[in-house]
Amino acid sequence: MLRLIVLRVLAAVPVMLIVAVIVFSLLRLSPGDPAAIIAGDTATPEAIAAIRSEMGLDQPLLVQFASWIGGVVTGDLGQSVLSRLPVTTLIFDRLEATLMLALSAIVLTVIVAVPLGAFAALRHNTLTDRLVMAFSVAGFSMPAFVVGYILMLLFAVQWQLLPVQGYVSVFDDPLTGLRHLVLPSITLALVFMALITRVTRSSLLEVLGQDFVRTARAKGNPAGRILWRHALPNSAVPIITVIGLGIAMLISGVVVTESVFNIPGIGRLTIDAILARDYPVVQGLMLFFAMIYVGINLLIDIAYLLIDPRIRY
Amino acid sequence: MNMNRRQALIMSASAMLMAATGRSAYAQTETGDAVIRFAPHAALRVLDPVATPAYITRNHSYLVYDTLYSLDSSFTPQPQMIGSHEVTDDGLEWTFILRDGLAFHDGAPVTAADVVPSITRWWQKDVVGLRLKEVTETLEAVDDKTFMFRLKEPFGAMIEAMARPSSRPLFVMPKRIADLDPSTMLEEVVGSGPYKFLADEFRPGASWAYARNEDYIPRDEPADGLAGGKVPRAARIEVIWFPSPDTAISALINNELDIIESVSPDGRSRFEGTDVKLVARASPTASTVRFNWSQAPFDDVRMRRAVQLVVSQIDYMDIVVGDPSAYETCPAYFGCGTPLETDAGYVEGSLDNVEEARALVAEAGYDGTPITIITPGDIASFSALAPMTQQVLEAIGIPSKIETMEWSAFLERRTRTTLPSEGGWNLAHAVFDLIDLISPLGNPNFDARGLDGYTGFVDDPETEALKSRYQAASTDDERFAIVEEMQERAYDQVFYIPLGTYAQYTALRPELSDFENAPIHVVYGLDKA
Numbered sequence: 001m002l003r004l005i006v007l008r009v010l011a012a013v014p015v016m017l018i019v020a021v022i023v024f025s026l027l028r029l030s031p032g033d034p035a036a037i038i039a040g041d042t043a044t045p046e047a048i049a050a051i052r053s054e055m056g057l058d059q060p061l062l063v064q065f066a067s068w069i070g071g072v073v074t075g076d077l078g079q080s081v082l083s084r085l086p087v088t089t090l091i092f093d094r095l096e097a098t099l100m101l102a103l104s105a106i107v108l109t110v111i112v113a114v115p116l117g118a119f120a121a122l123r124h125n126t127l128t129d130r131l132v133m134a135f136s137v138a139g140f141s142m143p144a145f146v147v148g149y150i151l152m153l154l155f156a157v158q159w160q161l162l163p164v165q166g167y168v169s170v171f172d173d174p175l176t177g178l179r180h181l182v183l184p185s186i187t188l189a190l191v192f193m194a195l196i197t198r199v200t201r202s203s204l205l206e207v208l209g210q211d212f213v214r215t216a217r218a219k220g221n222p223a224g225r226i227l228w229r230h231a232l233p234n235s236a237v238p239i240i241t242v243i244g245l246g247i248a249m250l251i252s253g254v255v256v257t258e259s260v261f262n263i264p265g266i267g268r269l270t271i272d273a274i275l276a277r278d279y280p281v282v283q284g285l286m287l288f289f290a291m292i293y294v295g296i297n298l299l300i301d302i303a304y305l306l307i308d309p310r311i312r313y
Numbered sequence: 314m315n316m317n318r319r320q321a322l323i324m325s326a327s328a329m330l331m332a333a334t335g336r337s338a339y340a341q342t343e344t345g346d347a348v349i350r351f352a353p354h355a356a357l358r359v360l361d362p363v364a365t366p367a368y369i370t371r372n373h374s375y376l377v378y379d380t381l382y383s384l385d386s387s388f389t390p391q392p393q394m395i396g397s398h399e400v401t402d403d404g405l406e407w408t409f410i411l412r413d414g415l416a417f418h419d420g421a422p423v424t425a426a427d428v429v430p431s432i433t434r435w436w437q438k439d440v441v442g443l444r445l446k447e448v449t450e451t452l453e454a455v456d457d458k459t460f461m462f463r464l465k466e467p468f469g470a471m472i473e474a475m476a477r478p479s480s481r482p483l484f485v486m487p488k489r490i491a492d493l494d495p496s497t498m499l500e501e502v503v504g505s506g507p508y509k510f511l512a513d514e515f516r517p518g519a520s521w522a523y524a525r526n527e528d529y530i531p532r533d534e535p536a537d538g539l540a541g542g543k544v545p546r547a548a549r550i551e552v553i554w555f556p557s558p559d560t561a562i563s564a565l566i567n568n569e570l571d572i573i574e575s576v577s578p579d580g581r582s583r584f585e586g587t588d589v590k591l592v593a594r595a596s597p598t599a600s601t602v603r604f605n606w607s608q609a610p611f612d613d614v615r616m617r618r619a620v621q622l623v624v625s626q627i628d629y630m631d632i633v634v635g636d637p638s639a640y641e642t643c644p645a646y647f648g649c650g651t652p653l654e655t656d657a658g659y660v661e662g663s664l665d666n667v668e669e670a671r672a673l674v675a676e677a678g679y680d681g682t683p684i685t686i687i688t689p690g691d692i693a694s695f696s697a698l699a700p701m702t703q704q705v706l707e708a709i710g711i712p713s714k715i716e717t718m719e720w721s722a723f724l725e726r727r728t729r730t731t732l733p734s735e736g737g738w739n740l741a742h743a744v745f746d747l748i749d750l751i752s753p754l755g756n757p758n759f760d761a762r763g764l765d766g767y768t769g770f771v772d773d774p775e776t777e778a779l780k781s782r783y784q785a786a787s788t789d790d791e792r793f794a795i796v797e798e799m800q801e802r803a804y805d806q807v808f809y810i811p812l813g814t815y816a817q818y819t820a821l822r823p824e825l826s827d828f829e830n831a832p833i834h835v836v837y838g839l840d841k842a
Contacts (some may be wrong), residue, residue: 032721040366042757045728082358083517164564264519272518
């Protein structure tokens with residue numbers, strides 16, 4: 001396993017470098033620049049040019065890239081051109097909110113979606129199965145912002161049961177923190193619930209039709225034991241893959257939910273930095289996301305090894 | 314008043330204590346422990362008020378820093394950090410004395426040695442400051458509380474420049490910070506204003522907070538616009554930026570917020586049936602059409618006049634705002650309801666003038682090349698302007714295409730002077746807070762320096778000469794006469810076309826008190842029951 005980890009970490013280096021080059025190039029090719037944002041609405045061309053020069057944006061692209069990547073190698077992701085704060089500080093300040101949101105959404109998803117998918121598989125081709133599938137399609141089709149605003153209007157504004165917005169750390173105030181997480185977690189979880197329900201159902205259906213399940217049934221094992229001890233572990237690989245990638249997608253893709261519920265997380269930081277053309281922050285975030293994907297893929301592979309002894313790398 | 318010996322002793326002791334601590338009774342008795350939660354119009358990202366004219370940076374700075382002068386509600390400059398000033402009869406020497414009790418947030422007293430570099434850092438970036446710099450021979454600190462300008466020529470607009478609220482007000486900083494090159498963006502926020510910035514709580518683009526400056530000594534006068542006593546009543550101000558206006562409104566209704574700075578006329582309906590108060594902001598929004606003078610066809614004044622003849626403010630306001638109670642037409646280039654309001658030179662546009670406009674277009678020899686209108690797609694106040702202008706142009710036989718982009722790309726594109734086919738533009742819109750327009754020296758629409766000037770690149774040396782006369786004028790009457798000349802010239806040459814002004818609304822929880830509806834949203838005086 002140690003060999004696997006070392007190999008994966010080494011393989012991540014060229015991936016990160018490619019990400020760095022692509023992100024750097026795309027940002028420089030897109031219209032707009034941070035100097036225009038700083039210079040403001042009443043700026044003259046002269047004022048924008050002066051700011052570009054002060055920021056080093058008039059330097060050749062290769063010089064700018066070399067300067068940035070040199071810092072990255074030494075662990076310095078640079079400084080926001082707008083707020084002057086270190087990029088690492090900005091990212092780590094926002095990480096907790098996004099991680100808590102993503103984790104609560106994924107826990108909620110697993111608790112609801114895996115049993116629901118299993119239930120549908122066991123009642124294959126019945127009305128129950130069709131209802132679960134209908135829920136799954138609806139959940140996948142509803143945009144997060146629609147779900148978010150509906151939940152907000154009902155549970156916060158209308159019935160005043162939960163807060164509308166904001167993030168309170170569960171480490172500072174557990175109860176308030178959890179109350180703030182309920183609506184955004186449900187919003188975020190709905191899409192993944194739909195996905196994981198479907199994957200669980202189809203994966204289980206495949207396993208339930210296999211010989212070892214028939215044998216287990218023939219030996220008189222109860223249905224629950226067959227499901228939990230035999231069928232589910234054998235159908236876990238695709239489910240774990242989807243859950244793992246789901247976590248990565250949640251961390252990098254919570255922009256809409258964070259905006260609707262005004263949660264100051266990584267998603268908001270990303271969109272804000274892109275709109276303001278805050279190059280160092282966007283570049284730092286993209287490297288961070290690439291790292292998350294690499295790390296989660298590694299964890300998924302380790303999970304495969306633990307769950308299915310037949311798998312070897 | 315009769316007073317016995319004991320009462321006299323108590324009063325004397327109180328006065329001595331007050332003098333010793335440097336605190337006014339006003340400051341001590343008006344403060345509470347409330348926390349105000351405030352949703353601003355934009356996200357704070359840049360902290361240096363000299364580096365950027367962004368409104369949000371300016372508004373943040375009004376909480377943290379103090380100004381030498383400020384405008385009251387009638388747009389008249391009033392002393393703020395200044396105790397008194399003197400000017401010689403020839404208008405060439407100005408001496409200013411700071412008022413007592415000024416101190417920075419780090420405890421150091423504010424001295425003239427801090428004010429001088431604050432001015433010299435500011436005047437390298439601000440358009441009016443640049444004019445003051447050009448006429449200044451020397452600026453020096455005479456003693457701890459006194460500083461003096463010696464000018465090469467009279468500058469009657471001295472106090473106006475120091476009180477100028479937009480877009481780069483003259484804020485006073487400690488010398489060690491103000492000494493930094495204006496090209497170097499400030500990272501440290503230390504002012505002498507009513508609130509202290511809490512750097513540890515700054516989440517750029519998301520939230521930030523302030524704590525009351527317990528040592529702040531407000532002026533004795535009541536708050537009035539941006540002037541008067543800035544009494545920091547609440548213990549803490551938490552500012553939360555909402556990318557979704559709907560979420561902000563829901564949060565206010567749900568009592569998770571105390572105040573929203575800016576609600577559009579459309580947004581008002583969400584508050585029906587709630588106890589939230591709505592107040593029309595003192596500085597309305599002013600939309601404009603801007604031509605690119607550096608490119609055909611709008612390098613020809615006849616083409617600009619043709620458009621001016623058919624642009625009707627009321628038509629635009631009906632489309633952009635809808636509700637007549639929320640907008641007004643305004644012929645005054647320096648704002649309606651301001652001391653410089655005038656209708657001199659006003660040309661009222663209407664579609665009744667289509668034939669006259671078409672004749673002007675023909676006379677200009679316009680070749681029918683479609684013109685390029687650029688517009689930001691992500692800013693609500695711009696959304697209806699470009700389609701409306703396209704219709705107006707079509708009415709007089711000018712075909713056009715609209716190119717939509719996001720805000721930062723729009724800002725950058727609008728400064729280009731190349732042909733539209735090479736990434737330039739012909740027509741764009743600009744939207745201002747009225748407070749931006751009240752100064753003849755600072756109004757960006759009167760920047761007539763051609764390619765070096767504000768977008769549109771108005772090139773009119775006559776206007777620049779009028780501005781020089783304005784800055785030297787010593788009486789209000791003289792200045793007003795020059796303003797009328799400036800406006801007549803602007804209408805004649807069609808610098809831009811004003812499209813009317815409309816209100817944005819501030820939404821407040823009923824528990825809030827002491828709201829000062831200043832042209833710039835200042836929240837330092839707010840308190841909560």
